[in-house]
Amino acid sequence: MVRWEPGAKERLQVAALDLFVEGGYEQTTVQDIAAAAGLTERTFFRHFADKREVLFAGGAEYRATFVDGVLNAPDGLGAFDYVRAALTAAAGFFAPERRPWSRKRQRVIDANPALLERESLKRAALGEAIAGALRDRGVQDPDARLAAETGVVVFHTAFTQWIAEGEERTLLEVEQEVLDRLTAIVPA
Amino acid sequence: MVRWEPGAKERLQVAALDLFVEGGYEQTTVQDIAAAAGLTERTFFRHFADKREVLFAGGAEYRATFVDGVLNAPDGLGAFDYVRAALTAAAGFFAPERRPWSRKRQRVIDANPALLERESLKRAALGEAIAGALRDRGVQDPDARLAAETGVVVFHTAFTQWIAEGEERTLLEVEQEVLDRLTAIVPA
Numbered sequence: 001m002v003r004w005e006p007g008a009k010e011r012l013q014v015a016a017l018d019l020f021v022e023g024g025y026e027q028t029t030v031q032d033i034a035a036a037a038g039l040t041e042r043t044f045f046r047h048f049a050d051k052r053e054v055l056f057a058g059g060a061e062y063r064a065t066f067v068d069g070v071l072n073a074p075d076g077l078g079a080f081d082y083v084r085a086a087l088t089a090a091a092g093f094f095a096p097e098r099r100p101w102s103r104k105r106q107r108v109i110d111a112n113p114a115l116l117e118r119e120s121l122k123r124a125a126l127g128e129a130i131a132g133a134l135r136d137r138g139v140q141d142p143d144a145r146l147a148a149e150t151g152v153v154v155f156h157t158a159f160t161q162w163i164a165e166g167e168e169r170t171l172l173e174v175e176q177e178v179l180d181r182l183t184a185i186v187p188a
Numbered sequence: 189m190v191r192w193e194p195g196a197k198e199r200l201q202v203a204a205l206d207l208f209v210e211g212g213y214e215q216t217t218v219q220d221i222a223a224a225a226g227l228t229e230r231t232f233f234r235h236f237a238d239k240r241e242v243l244f245a246g247g248a249e250y251r252a253t254f255v256d257g258v259l260n261a262p263d264g265l266g267a268f269d270y271v272r273a274a275l276t277a278a279a280g281f282f283a284p285e286r287r288p289w290s291r292k293r294q295r296v297i298d299a300n301p302a303l304l305e306r307e308s309l310k311r312a313a314l315g316e317a318i319a320g321a322l323r324d325r326g327v328q329d330p331d332a333r334l335a336a337e338t339g340v341v342v343f344h345t346a347f348t349q350w351i352a353e354g355e356e357r358t359l360l361e362v363e364q365e366v367l368d369r370l371t372a373i374v375p376a
Contacts, residue, residue, distance in 0.1 A: 113309075117308065118305065120305065120308035121304060121305045123312075143372075143373055146345050146370055149341040150338060150341055150370070150374070153334065153341055157334050157337065160333075181330055181334055182374060183376060185335050186338070186371055186374040187268060
């Protein structure tokens with residue numbers, strides 16, 4: 001009989017991230033993670049296919065946040081205003097209480113080339129997802145792809161700043177600053 | 189004694205790409221590639237660390253083209269004009285005679301998730317390289333990063349169109365069109 005462990009997934013994620021930061025991602029085993037969370041390996045594998053998935057779980061939900069931002073925006077906007085709606089939605093997803101987790105996660109990823117490859121691919125998938133939503137709203141290519149990819153650049157730039165040590169502004173505030181810089185850089 | 193094989197590297201690359209397209213990347217062995225090129229495996233490994241490197245060799249030269257474009261541009265330009273200089277240099281690198289190779293290479297990469305991860309990372313490295321060149325020209329962050337990443341988006345969008353079946357314009361012409369779309373999408 002499988003016993004339900006309330007909050008097991010979150011406990012495993014928190015324990016894993018602490019172990020990755022302290023002892024290194026490669027050196028940490030699933031056994032270590034389960035033990036630190038006070039759970040069994042079997043419970044771990046009910047929630048995650050492997051160790052790497054602790055860092056990449058929720059990717060579909062993450063992309064859906066941006067996509068829903070586009071799909072729930074008013075009709076008749078320009079491509080870039082749909083992207084703004086996606087960025088606003090993303091800022092809701094990355095609420096201030098998520099910042100410490102995001103900071104630690106990035107440290108682990110930056111230290112491991114294989115994780116960086118996976119993270120790059122995740123970013124590419126985000127661009128595809130937003131471009132698809134823009135097409136659903138009637139934006140044609142190449143504008144849909146271009147606006148989506150530019151939005152990902154803005155998001156990534158803002159996110160990197162948001163998790164910088166000492167940064168206290170919300171993600172929405174940082175995104176707004178980056179959008180302002182973009183419009184200043186790109187000639188009319 | 190090592191016998192010098194003139195053009196061995198290029199012969200291996202052409203043979204490998206044809207085999208990857210016809211028989212699949214996973215199914216093709218280094219032995220197959222060497223045999224198809226009329227060379228030995230030992231010669232293969234003098235030029236490439238492994239099978240994957242046939243597709244990713246020359247990455248440093250590729251990045252250097254964009255970087256040199258920025259570094260050789262006139263003084264005192266805005267961030268975006270330096271990026272334009274990088275894109276113009278890249279269009280020189282991807283001359284029309286390179287297009288059939290680029291088309292085949294992309295087909296192989298698109299069919300293989302592990303190669304796509306590597307390609308995504310290559311794209312991230314390009315953004316880093318251009319951002320570094322912009323900083324050398326006096327552009328501050330976040331503008332340097334933002335302009336560089338936006339330039340990579342423009343390049344990638346243009347490149348994807350350039351290798352589309354039936355596309356006959358030069359990469360420079362397609363880049364110009366994509367730049368025009370970008371300036372139309374991003375509000376002043």
